[in-house]
Amino acid sequence: MSTYVSVTPRTLSRLCTASLITGFVLALLLMSGCGDGSAPQDELATNQQLLAACDPASPPASLVEIDGTGSSASDAITTERMAAVESIAARTAVCSGRLRVLVFSASSAATTVLFDGELKMPGATDNARLKRVPEAVKGVMEKVRAGYGPATAALPQGGSDITAQYRLAAEWTQQLGSGYKLELVILSDGFHNVGVDLGAKPLGKDEALALADQVALPQLVGASVTVAGLGRVAEGAPPSSVVEGLVHYYNALCAKTAASKCVSVSDFATEGR
Template sequence: MSRFTKSNLAHVTPVRASAAAALFGAALVLTSCSTASRPNNDLAADQQILATCDAAAPPAADIQIDGSGSSSSDAITEERFKAIESVVRTTAICSGRLRVSVFSSSSAATNIIIDKPLHLDGATDNARLKRLPTLVTDTMTAIRSGYSATASSLPNGGSDISAEYRLANEWIGQVGAPYRLHLYLLTDGFQNVGFRLDDKVISKQEAADLASGVAVPQLPGASVLVAGLGRISGAPPSSEMVDGLIAFYDALCKKASAAQCVSVTDYTVAGR
């Protein structure tokens, strides 16, 4: 269900993919490629990812999916699964830990689908990487099969996106050293619990002012990606409204003192 009023819809224009999508792919190694589209023996790309891994700080990938009604469409869900698959792949290559959750109207309205380390056995890098397709496939099968029941058990009339920063902070505190938090928020961005981002266009200054009043924990060293901003199941919002969302989530991430902040409208990377 869309959360826009008729007056908002009167000014709808198509959403353009943000130029930050290139940074989205480069900074966090997230692409739209699926396992099915890549040969199992294609080690070169996986070796490139392996070369970027930090053994001293393996990734703790916390993927949080917005389960509210405004972005509940098969197309958006499939886009999110493709994004998740890329995170799973990178996390497994770097011997990290993965958590995937679905949330809606509050931090309490958050259900976990999977929470486990991703480890590849083998005597050499190539031997381990050859086991990667099976691990990715098995992990994605568990996520896909658990998603519908998890999402349907949540209230879909509200979205409290900012509350998920606290849950991410609590999780990385439990996981502990040496992991580094990589938070992925797959959401349309239209928070309507506590404060509203779905009822009007806001300027960059208004976005910064609003973010300054939102309570978020400190996430030093973390990377935060908010992806899918403005992607809803109904008619898309105006580009100006989406620009306000991007500005807000950039400002919120900076308030959390994260090391990397990326806020984008699209899941795909240019050229893919």
Template structure:
């Protein structure tokens, strides 16, 4: 299945990442965090520092990122391959958020807003008197955060209560979280899910046209998220046999319409991960 993205934005288009080999969620992650820059800058320490400096230069000091990353913990997309792809995406967002002096929350969800477990929530401070000194602390800060996230993931998924997948409820939780965070943070919401909502509606039964998707979205309660960036990635990406392309296109239609209802500044719906080496 080819990668399909739909984007609406009030800000300049983010430059594409030239090397998807860095991780399979390249397109989604590049658009999920607007400050993301190219990952193909070399593997040497000098290359990494140069990349981090470019990220730092693109940070919005007036509105640091509050990156809310939500993982669908239900069985339909629960496979080792998908989990590793998601973890690679999370690591890149954590790195960018740290460089931009932001905050990250990572959680896993299932059948309701109550069936949610937080894996990580906190600021990612980089102490130091100069930019170079602070950037040298990026790697250990990211490593510590990712170790905490990875260690908590398995037990959290195993402990989720209830059946089904309530994806739309996560928008409300994101709205509540950014209000609690306060300050001048800008919300970057990334939902990693196959998109098959089955609580209150069932999006897996048949293809949904743009008109039907808009009607469903209008009936769905979501908060207003002005200024936010919202990405839903992995639509149709399941552990078993892939769904029909028209059903996946219906998922894109629905999540495009749902994001539009939130009033977010940037909306991205991604139907598949990029192919290795593409």
């Protein structure tokens, strides 16, 4: 025996409308990853590209040392530095490395650590781990941003000892032990003024090499060393000849450490990370 159901035009219209709404909601959920907090597809694709360049045998030990002296105290420079830290944190997390972020001023003792920890994402697959990266980086940046202002305010402002930061990097990698590759990033205007004033006059290449030769530096064999922000100060802008001299000087310092990669630039973004 067959049963027939009568459907009025009004009921049919309501059914069609409900079906359209349901389909639209489902489409939105699919596009947003069904609300599970997964990374947007473009961010996931970027992290997949970063992962392809990682060396699983030598995950990065990323050390970011930020110059907290007053010469670079401006909102614009702080914004640039936070963007650099975020970029480094993301790559470190993708490559299952360790990250340490600190602020320094007049000596190796005048430092404040803003973050120090492993960034190894749990998960059974690469994509599962990569989807956790954005949230991990967000947590890192919350700590770094919250601590940056108080840390810089509390540091002594009697000078900027940039070369001492290389020794801190060597000590940190020794504490970590083997199995990591040091990726040292110093975010500073480059105007070291403890013992020698690099802003006193422009340095020629030979003069910069001779000056760097007088500095005692640790060996950072196989490391990557980047000094970024050279010449970027809160007020005014130094002549290009002064900035060029800073580049020569920090390249020479890096060469003395036997690092495998040396980059000395005004803008972190130009380093191509």
